[in-house]
Amino acid sequence: MSTFLGMPSLPVYGTGNLHASESFPKAAHRELGNAQLRVNLGHATHTIRDKRIQVISELPDWEHLRDTGSAIKEAVMARLPELLEQFEENFTSRGGVIHWARDAGEANAIVAGLIRETGETEVVKIKSMATQEIGLNEYLEGQGISAFETDLAELIVQLDHDKPSHILVPAIHKNRTEIRDIFLREMPSVDPKLTDDPAVLAAAARAHLRRKFLTARVAVSGANFALADSGTLAVVESEGNGRMCLTLPETLITVMGVEKLLPTWQDLEVFMQLLPPSSTGERMNPYTSLWTGVTEGDGPQTVHLVLLDNGRSAALADEMGRSALHCIRCSACMNVCPVYERTGGHAYGSTYPGPIGAILSPLMTGIQAEENNSLPYASSLCGACYDACPVKINIPDILVHLRSLDVDSKRGKKKIPTQMDAGMKAASWALSSGKRLGLLEKGLPLGRLATGPAKKITKLPGIAAGWTQSRDIPAPPPQSFRTWWAKEHRRPKIDAAPAPSPEKEDQR
Amino acid sequence: MRIALFATCIVDAMYPATARATVKILERLGHEVVFPSGQACCGQMHVNSGYLKEAVPVIANHVAAFDAEDYDVAVAPSGSCVASVKHQHPMVARSCGDTALEERATAVGAKVYELSELLVDVLGITDAGGQLGSYFPHRVTYHPSCHGMRLLRLGDRQAQLLGSVVGIELAELPEADQCCGFGGTFSMKNADVSSAMLKDKTAKIIATGATLCAGGDASCLMHIGGGLSRQGSDVTTLHLAEILASTVEEPASVTGDIRVSTRKATR
Numbered sequence: 066m067s068t069f070l071g072m073p074s075l076p077v078y079g080t081g082n083l084h085a086s087e088s089f090p091k092a093a094h095r096e097l098g099n100a101q102l103r104v105n106l107g108h109a110t111h112t113i114r115d116k117r118i119q120v121i122s123e124l125p126d127w128e129h130l131r132d133t134g135s136a137i138k139e140a141v142m143a144r145l146p147e148l149l150e151q152f153e154e155n156f157t158s159r160g161g162v163i164h165w166a167r168d169a170g171e172a173n174a175i176v177a178g179l180i181r182e183t184g185e186t187e188v189v190k191i192k193s194m195a196t197q198e199i200g201l202n203e204y205l206e207g208q209g210i211s212a213f214e215t216d217l218a219e220l221i222v223q224l225d226h227d228k229p230s231h232i233l234v235p236a237i238h239k240n241r242t243e244i245r246d247i248f249l250r251e252m253p254s255v256d257p258k259l260t261d262d263p264a265v266l267a268a269a270a271r272a273h274l275r276r277k278f279l280t281a282r283v284a285v286s287g288a289n290f291a292l293a294d295s296g297t298l299a300v301v302e303s304e305g306n307g308r309m310c311l312t313l314p315e316t317l318i319t320v321m322g323v324e325k326l327l328p329t330w331q332d333l334e335v336f337m338q339l340l341p342p343s344s345t346g347e348r349m350n351p352y353t354s355l356w357t358g359v360t361e362g363d364g365p366q367t368v369h370l371v372l373l374d375n376g377r378s379a380a381l382a383d384e385m386g387r388s389a390l391h392c393i394r395c396s397a398c399m400n401v402c403p404v405y406e407r408t409g410g411h412a413y414g415s416t417y418p419g420p421i422g423a424i425l426s427p428l429m430t431g432i433q434a435e436e437n438n439s440l441p442y443a444s445s446l447c448g449a450c451y452d453a454c455p456v457k458i459n460i461p462d463i464l465v466h467l468r469s470l471d472v473d474s475k476r477g478k479k480k481i482p483t484q485m486d487a488g489m490k491a492a493s494w495a496l497s498s499g500k501r502l503g504l505l506e507k508g509l510p511l512g513r514l515a516t517g518p519a520k521k522i523t524k525l526p527g528i529a530a531g532w533t534q535s536r537d538i539p540a541p542p543p544q545s546f547r548t549w550w551a552k553e554h555r556r557p558k559i560d561a562a563p564a565p566s567p568e569k570e571d572q573r
Numbered sequence: 574m575r576i577a578l579f580a581t582c583i584v585d586a587m588y589p590a591t592a593r594a595t596v597k598i599l600e601r602l603g604h605e606v607v608f609p610s611g612q613a614c615c616g617q618m619h620v621n622s623g624y625l626k627e628a629v630p631v632i633a634n635h636v637a638a639f640d641a642e643d644y645d646v647a648v649a650p651s652g653s654c655v656a657s658v659k660h661q662h663p664m665v666a667r668s669c670g671d672t673a674l675e676e677r678a679t680a681v682g683a684k685v686y687e688l689s690e691l692l693v694d695v696l697g698i699t700d701a702g703g704q705l706g707s708y709f710p711h712r713v714t715y716h717p718s719c720h721g722m723r724l725l726r727l728g729d730r731q732a733q734l735l736g737s738v739v740g741i742e743l744a745e746l747p748e749a750d751q752c753c754g755f756g757g758t759f760s761m762k763n764a765d766v767s768s769a770m771l772k773d774k775t776a777k778i779i780a781t782g783a784t785l786c787a788g789g790d791a792s793c794l795m796h797i798g799g800g801l802s803r804q805g806s807d808v809t810t811l812h813l814a815e816i817l818a819s820t821v822e823e824p825a826s827v828t829g830d831i832r833v834s835t836r837k838a839t840r
């Protein structure tokens with residue numbers, strides 16, 4: 066592991082909603098039992114998947130864009146401290162105020178303090194992953210401040226006292242009938258004859274939100290990008306609710322992870338081509354809002370930015386894992402992930418679900434964080450996420466890297482090795498010599514005998530029971546290929562030079 | 574050409590017919606096949622499960638076995654094992670600071686091809702029926718395994734070869750690019766999710782009405798075949814190599830002794 070100059074030598078791990086509270090297999094088992102969830106998720110992910118492929122097929126330079134995006138992000142990570150300082154200088158000189166937060170607790174306290182200074186007890190919110198990550202809404206509630214989510218899907222989840230299960234479509238696990246029932250139950254002054262027609266539901270939400278927009282004096286947002294050379298923040302959205310929050314209130318407080326920086330305005334051009342197709346499958350998103358500090362007489366006159374670390378430095382210090390910080394939260398990886406498609410986002414525990422969550426959460430909390438160490442195994446390593454990622458994060462390689470950190474972190478700590486440890490050790494011995502494997506294969510006929518007349522194995526003990534829960538194993542063949550080959554090639558061909566016997570060759 | 578066969582541990586021990594078929598195809602084309610006898614396994618299971626330390630001797634053995642042999646190119650009837658040799662071996666060697674092993678592993682990796690890759694790109698086979706005499710009069714569907722598809726970028730090489738076999742009836746598998754759920758130890762560590770993925774895959778296979786599902790990776794085929802068997806389906810799995818090796822004179826048996834299948838089980 067290498068660290069950067071000026072970084073704390075001990076990584077500050079992330080806190081807040083980054084921890085799974087139960088192991089992934091356990092959570093997945095429960096979620097898999099929810100048939101409605103499976104149907105909703107299958108339908109939703111496949112729709113977005115198809116749209117994305119369609120829109121990307123229109124871009125002849127897509128692969129080039131991905132390479133460029135990846136290279137820009139890599140450059141940002143290499144000089145993050147410098148870019149942060151440049152950003153701070155520009156943002157501050159335009160009237161913005163910067164606050165630095167090491168972890169979730171610090172960030173929450175800063176935001177609550179800023180709201181309290183305004184004397185308000187209600188704020189409107191733009192959909193933001195960073196504030197989900199630090200658990201801001203819950204914290205504010207404890208402080209007597211009500212935060213109202215204004216993104217339609219976030220609103221649904223909030224009204225239902227649920228947790229988002231997808232970073233872009235937080236209510237992806239709910240269908241429209243379920244949404245209508247939530248509105249009828251939780252929305253004050255809603256029409257009791259509400260139908261589950263999407264347009265009707267959207268209109269009900271709009272009426273509900275409009276009242277909030279017109280009265281709110283403080284807004285809390287996240288940010289998709291921050292441009293170091295101008296001190297500008299950007300929010301990319303579809304609904305326009307974000308634009309309302311960014312322009313109507315008097316005070317705007319933004320919480321943003323430090324990795325969101327881009328060096329220049331021009332770099333935004335690349336990401337504005339990468340993000341919308343990857344996230345919503347649109348050529349372009351309807352609303353992109355940019356602001357640079359305070360503009361007199363236009364929009365919020367008090368503008369704050371909380372720059373959040375919360376484990377990002379720890380991730381950055383991991384040479385193999387740091388590219389996880391390139392993520393632009395487009396959600397393409399979860400939309401194509403066969404595991405996510407079946408378990409949904411809640412199984413991952415953390416705010417960040419799916420393939421990116423499986424690497425980002427343990428990177429930010431440290432692999433030792435109990436239960437998060439089960440996340441890197443939540444993948445068949447099929448590679449669909451890597452192919453879909455607009456900034457080319459090699460998620461499968463990082464998953465494998467984190468698995469090795471997990472295995473290594475437990476070495477020598479357990480009195481009795483697990484079945485997996487013992488099996489891997491034995492397999493390493495057997496599979497690191499052709500001779501040893503050959504000798505073991507001599508036992509194949511015995512295994513064959515043991516399978517009985519059905520010539521298949523249907524039940525295995527221990528960890529292997531996971532396999533036989535839904536699959537048989539064929540009876541082993543009467544002889545291995547190696548044995549067959551040795552027999553076939555025992556006698557050297559008449560005109561060929563005498564070859565060493567296979568047994569001898571094995572000595573090598 | 575002198576071609577070194579990397580049988581892969583699972584084919585060597587569980588599916589020897591696949592390796593014999595690979596030899597048959599290459600010899601039919603007039604090439605000399607050698608079997609570096611020190612070979613055992615690519616170590617992918619260890620790497621993918623996070624046991625890098627345990628993977629090192631396995632990788633070192635593979636590199637030594639192929640380093641010691643004199644050959645032009647190597648071939649393996651498995652996309653996933655080829656990807657491991659090419660990508661994982663140098664990576665693991667590097668991560669444990671063994672630059673000598675990294676160099677040798679990179680050299681060994683540069684010479685290995687997945688079977689369809691070797692046939693199409695190196696040996697110029699585009700018409701299996703015409704050039705190999707492949708004959709297989711069955712309705713077949715095809716699952717392109719993830720690692721061949723995404724790590725090796727095999728594209729439609731395997732499907733093209735299959736399609737050019739005389740007598741074959743290829744039934745397209747819907748959502749073929751979806752993972753079957755194997756993932757090595759994933760199938761045990763996350764058995765529930767893996768089983769859910771497998772169930773969707775087998776349902777799609779059965780719906781094609783094919784007699785069997787072909788593929789280029791024995792491990793995925795064992796997984797899919799194991800699921801079909803457990804569900805009591807008559808549909809089996811068969812490796813691409815065996816279909817390509819099958820001829821009018823010597824047709825491949827679709828109810829072979831080592832397939833997972835209820836059919837052969839009743840024999």
Ligand code: SF4
Pocket residue numbers: 343391392393394395396397398399421450453454455456457458
């Ligand atoms: S990892 Fe890549 S695909 Fe996944 S959300 Fe982040 S940017 Fe998008």
